[in-house]
Amino acid sequence: MKIEYVRTTCPYCGCGCEMLLETVDGRITQTLPSKTNPMNQGKLCIKGWNVHEFVQSPRRLTRPLLKKDGVLQEASWDEALNFTASRLQEIKTKHGGDSMAFLSSAKCSNEENYLFQKFCRVGFGTNNVDHCARL
Amino acid sequence: MTNSIPEIEDADCIFIIGSNTSVAHPLIASRIYKAKAKGAKIIVADPRRIHVTSVADIHVRQKLGSDVALINGVMNVILSKGLHDKAFIEERTEGFEKLEQTLKNYPPEKASEITGVSPEDIEKIAIAFASSDKSTILYAMGITQHSHGVDNVKSLANLSMLTGKIGKPSCGVNPLRGQNNVQGACDMGGLPNVYPAYQVVTDENNRKKFEELWNTQLSSKVGFTIMEMMHGLEDGSIKGMVILGENPAGSDPDVKHVKHALEEAEFLAVIDIFLTDTAKIADVVFPGASFAEKDGTFSNTERNVLRIRKAINPPGEARPDWQIICDISTRFGLPMTYESPEEIFEEIALVTPSYAGLNYARLENGPIPWPCPTNDHPGTPILHKDRFTRGRGLFHALEYRPPEELADEEFPILLTTGRFFPHYHTGTMTHNSITLENEMSEGYIEIHPYDAKDIGLTSGENCKIVSRRGEVITKAVITDIVEPGTIFMSFHFMEANANVLTNPALDPICKIPEYKVCAVRVEKLEESNTPEIKAVISA
Numbered sequence: 001m002k003i004e005y006v007r008t009t010c011p012y013c014g015c016g017c018e019m020l021l022e023t024v025d026g027r028i029t030q031t032l033p034s035k036t037n038p039m040n041q042g043k044l045c046i047k048g049w050n051v052h053e054f055v056q057s058p059r060r061l062t063r064p065l066l067k068k069d070g071v072l073q074e075a076s077w078d079e080a081l082n083f084t085a086s087r088l089q090e091i092k093t094k095h096g097g098d099s100m101a102f103l104s105s106a107k108c109s110n111e112e113n114y115l116f117q118k119f120c121r122v123g124f125g126t127n128n129v130d131h132c133a134r135l
Numbered sequence: 136m137t138n139s140i141p142e143i144e145d146a147d148c149i150f151i152i153g154s155n156t157s158v159a160h161p162l163i164a165s166r167i168y169k170a171k172a173k174g175a176k177i178i179v180a181d182p183r184r185i186h187v188t189s190v191a192d193i194h195v196r197q198k199l200g201s202d203v204a205l206i207n208g209v210m211n212v213i214l215s216k217g218l219h220d221k222a223f224i225e226e227r228t229e230g231f232e233k234l235e236q237t238l239k240n241y242p243p244e245k246a247s248e249i250t251g252v253s254p255e256d257i258e259k260i261a262i263a264f265a266s267s268d269k270s271t272i273l274y275a276m277g278i279t280q281h282s283h284g285v286d287n288v289k290s291l292a293n294l295s296m297l298t299g300k301i302g303k304p305s306c307g308v309n310p311l312r313g314q315n316n317v318q319g320a321c322d323m324g325g326l327p328n329v330y331p332a333y334q335v336v337t338d339e340n341n342r343k344k345f346e347e348l349w350n351t352q353l354s355s356k357v358g359f360t361i362m363e364m365m366h367g368l369e370d371g372s373i374k375g376m377v378i379l380g381e382n383p384a385g386s387d388p389d390v391k392h393v394k395h396a397l398e399e400a401e402f403l404a405v406i407d408i409f410l411t412d413t414a415k416i417a418d419v420v421f422p423g424a425s426f427a428e429k430d431g432t433f434s435n436t437e438r439n440v441l442r443i444r445k446a447i448n449p450p451g452e453a454r455p456d457w458q459i460i461c462d463i464s465t466r467f468g469l470p471m472t473y474e475s476p477e478e479i480f481e482e483i484a485l486v487t488p489s490y491a492g493l494n495y496a497r498l499e500n501g502p503i504p505w506p507c508p509t510n511d512h513p514g515t516p517i518l519h520k521d522r523f524t525r526g527r528g529l530f531h532a533l534e535y536r537p538p539e540e541l542a543d544e545e546f547p548i549l550l551t552t553g554r555f556f557p558h559y560h561t562g563t564m565t566h567n568s569i570t571l572e573n574e575m576s577e578g579y580i581e582i583h584p585y586d587a588k589d590i591g592l593t594s595g596e597n598c599k600i601v602s603r604r605g606e607v608i609t610k611a612v613i614t615d616i617v618e619p620g621t622i623f624m625s626f627h628f629m630e631a632n633a634n635v636l637t638n639p640a641l642d643p644i645c646k647i648p649e650y651k652v653c654a655v656r657v658e659k660l661e662e663s664n665t666p667e668i669k670a671v672i673s674a
Contacts, residue, residue, distance in 0.1 A: 006446035009433050011426040012559055014312030015140065015162045016435025016502065021427055021446040028427060028447060037501070039140050039439070045161035046557055046571065052427070053568035055447075060408055061422035062451025072410075072420060077452065077462075080419050085466035087402040087418070091375045097354070101364040101373045104325035105380035106314035108423075108456050109431030109443060111479040113316070113323035114331065115460045115471065116379050121324075122351045123469045127336050127358030128373070131325040133317050134279070134361065134647035135386045 001025060007034060011107060012047045015039060019048060028052035088123075097124030104131040137307035138271065139437045139504065139516040144169040146305040148176045148267035150260070152202065152291070153277020153651075157186040158556045160311045160436075163273070176263045180205060180252075181277065182551065183581075183623060184616045193259050196618055199549050199652040200281055200538035201250040205257070206290040207535065208246025210297055211238045212261035219265070220299030227523070228296050230530035237532035249535055265298045269305035276313060277553075280650040282539045284642045289531040296528045302519040312436035314560070315426075319434035322487065322505070327358030331487040348486055360646040361387070362639060368396040375402035377463075379456060380423060384412035385561030385629055388637035388648040389604045406459050409563050412629055421463075422453035429455035431476045432498065437516070439502035440493055538652040539640035542620065546602065546654035548586065549621050550636055558627035565627070578628035579610040582657065585619040587611060591659050599658040600624070602636035608660070622657065 003024050010017040018034035031051050035042040064080035065072040075083075091099060102120040104113050113131070120129040143149065143166040157164035164187055171177055171190045179191040180202075188194040197205045213219050214235065224231050243254035250257075264270045272295055278287045291308050292301075300306040312318050324331040334341040342353050359367055361383065367373030376397070387393040397403060397416045405417040414420045426433075428449040434440050449455065454462075457479060461471040473479050477495045484490050492507040503514035519528070542549055557574035558565040565571040580600060582592065592598055594613040599606055600622070609624070609631035617623050624633040638653040 004446070006427075006444050008426065008443045008446065009315070009435075009441040011315045011433075011443075012564070013160050014315060014317060014436030015160055016315070016433065016437070016439055016441050017162055018441065018502075023446050026447055039435075039437075039502075040162050043162060043165065046574070047559060047565065047568075050568050050570040053570060054564040055425045055427045056450075057409075057567040059410070059567055060425075060450045060453065061410060061414075061420065062453055063422060064452070065410075065414075065417075065420040067418045072415070072417070075419075077454075080421060081462050081466050084404050084419050084463055085468075087404075088375065088377075088463075088467050091402060095374050098356075099372065099374040101359060101367060101376045103361060103364070103376065103378040103381050103383065104320055104323075105456075106317035106320045107380045108316065108320070109426075109429070109476065110316065110319040110323050110434060110440070110483060111431045111476040112379065112455075112457045112460065113320045113325045114479060114483050115457055115464075115473070117324045117331075118349065119460055119464045119469065119471070120377075121330075121345075121353055122349050123464060123467060125352060125354050127327050127354050127356060128364065129325055129358060130327050130361045130364065131317070131320045132314065132361070132381050132383075132386060133321055133326070134645065135383075135650075 010044070010048045010051060012051070017044055017048055019044060019051070021052060028056060092124055097126040098128065100124050100126060100128060102129040104129055106132050136309040136437045137301060137518040138305065138309060140166060142305040143167065143271060144173065146170050146175050146269045146271045148178065148263050148270040149273060150178045150264055150270065151187060151273045152180040154273050154275035154311055155181070155185045155553055156273065156311065159275060159313060159554050163311060176267060178260050178263055182618060182621060193256060193263065195252040195256045195260070197250040197252050199551055199621065201535065202278060202287045203283065203290050203533055204241065204246050204249035204535035205252060206294055207238055207241035207533070208243050208250070208257045209261045209264070210294055211241045211246065212243055212258050213265045213297060214238060216261070218261065219297050223299030224297065228528040228530060230532070233532040234293060234530040237534065264294070269303065270298065270300045271306050271309060273309050273311060275311045277651060279647055281652065282640045282642050282649040283536045284647045285644045286533045286536065290533055293530055296530060302517065302521070304517060307517070310436070315435070316433040318436060318438060319432070322434055322489070323483070327360055331483065332489050345486070362641055362646055362648060365393055365396040368399045374400070376400050377404045378413060379406045382411040382413045382561045382563055384416065385632060386626065386634065388634055388639040388650055390632060390634045391605050392639070406456055408453070409567065411561070411563050421459045422451065423459060424449040424453055424455040429457070429476065431457070432480060434505070438504045440490070440498060440505060441502040442495070442498045539649055540638050540652065540654045542654050546656050548655050548657055550600070550602065550633065550653050550655045551621060551623055552626060552633045552637060552650050553623065555625050555627060558625065560627070561629065562627040577610065578625055578631050579612045581614050581617045581623040582611050583615060583617050583619045583621070584613050586657065587613045590657055597660055599660055600636060600655050601658065602653055602655045604637070605635040607631045607635050622655065
């Protein structure tokens with residue numbers, strides 16, 4: 001049995017509480033507050049204490065889904081990626097880059113947000129990128 | 136935030152306006168309680184009797200959307216009592232004369248008429264805030280989500296500068312960000328008008344810099360905001376959309392309309408960890424990784440850049456979102472060959488002046504607040520210490536403007552929205568958490584006993600709420616947390632979502648929708664239903 005404690009940051013509100021995810025053989029068993037972080041000082045709220053529950057929910061998406069005959073169906077990564085790339089190419093060629101819009105995410109990391117806006121601005125020559133800061 | 140979270144507990148006066156702190160930011164609320172225990176004066180301006188009012192020295196319940204008039208009234212008193220910081224105004228600001236002129240129109244009696252707050256309370260707030268040594272302002276979406284949200288924020292900045300309570304420890308103007316990385320998403324240029332670090336796209340020098348860095352040609356045209364994208368889908372100017380980890384079909388105002396717009400898209404791709412209402416409409420859905428399954432950084436509300444670290448593998452074939460973006464981009468014909476989030480972060484530091492001094496090795500020792508321009512810079516917990524970003528702080532002389540939609544005969548009650556303690560946003564995460572779902576598995580409206588009596592509602596009974604956009608059926612909980620003429624509702628529950636009702640009227644500058652005020656009608660259902668008695672006395 002392998003037990004590990006991984007220090008990370010809570011994904012709920014903007015407080016930025018640090019926490020330890022306790023894992024046993026590759027599954028999170030509990031969430032503990034970081035005692036050294038000056039922000040949360042060993043405390044978490046009810047959402048933070050239970051953060052591992054949604055992570056390991058059986059309802060998580062595990063395979064790409066592609067709409068076939070009007071219904072979303074499981075597909076391979078290759079199929080989903082190739083379909084996406086070709087549709088994006090078609091729209092860009094036919095209607096121009098400004099006909100695409102990109103919604104970035106306040107739930108994703110800085111690295112992911114950076115890449116996403118770069119993909120939009122460089123790939124399509126448009127600034128049509130926004131996220132839910134206002135919502 | 137201009138200041139850091141730990142500083143809050145050393146403030147002498149905390150002015151909380153439009154923030155349900157104990158629900159939305161519990162660990163910031165605990166700092167407020169600590170400050171109170173150390174003797175700080177707590178002022179809460181909120182139309183609802185939220186939990187944090189239990190420690191308030193002064194609680195005022197301003198009418199929905201009347202914040203500019205309230206703050207102008209407070210500033211009028213500060214000026215007339217000579218409590219403003221003359222040296223600070225002289226040395227650090229400009230535009231004071233215009234503000235002074237405008238404030239003449241807001242004596243406490245006039246402000247009281249607009250806001251419903253007594254002139255005495257307006258005076259009390261002014262004296263407490265201006266005469267305390269360290270006064271801080273905490274606000275959240277209750278200030279911003281209005282058709283005059285920008286005016287509200289500028290008014291708070293006016294108050295802070297007028298009293299010289301900025302650029303100093305335990306002072307400042309502090310927006311509490313509702314989402315873990317809304318700060319970071321903005322910092323990274325996830326906005327239609329700016330590149331990373333708020334470098335505007337219309338400035339030729341900025342554009343040239345990024346064109347060189349990214350080896351490309353960039354557009355000089357400001358892009359669409361989220362609400363404009365939705366309109367674009369409907370009028371055909373937007374054909375396709377890629378959505379990363381967001382659920383506009385639940386979170387945007389007037390969701391019926393938004394869903395319709397998304398259905399109009401010729402192509403819609405969604406990257407998410409759950410099959411959200413938005414993902415259900417998509418042509419293709421990619422399974423992403425949660426925060427526990429990838430490396431990276433978040434930037435919190437106090438501008439601290441914090442690491443997230445991979446603890447477990449993503450489920451099934453799910454992949455980290457950064458990898459999915461690279462995969463799509465590469466197949467699209469724009470190769471992205473990043474090996475790790477750390478490599479991406481190195482590029483971020485290169486193009487983002489405020490992050491220039493940050494790297495994963497430094498963040499190993501703990502979070503660092505930006506701006507952090509060089510490798511030996513310790514980070515900046517307090518902004519605007521010696522000068523403002525623009526040089527002098529600019530006062531804005533602002534007049535009160537009413538919300539777009541007011542109560543009338545047909546829709547006599549005002550609806551305001553927010554969160555409940557165990558849930559979060561559209562509930563994608565919290566409804567999938569057994570403990571949180573057990574705390575609260577269905578939504579409800581809060582309605583005042585007077586209104587409930589008029590309508591003939593019993594606590595726990597289902598009722599229908601109708602606005603100009605749509606209608607929902609949900610339980611009524613009769614409580615004095617809300618004032619007569621006002622109901623409160625969350626957008627956590629997709630089966631009875633407040634955003635079916637909310638008004639998509641936008642602030643003219645920042646395009647934020649007016650979630651916090653819209654006119655509705657509450658109807659008793661004709662079919663009788665067995666009421667379940669649920670006593671809620673107060674927060």
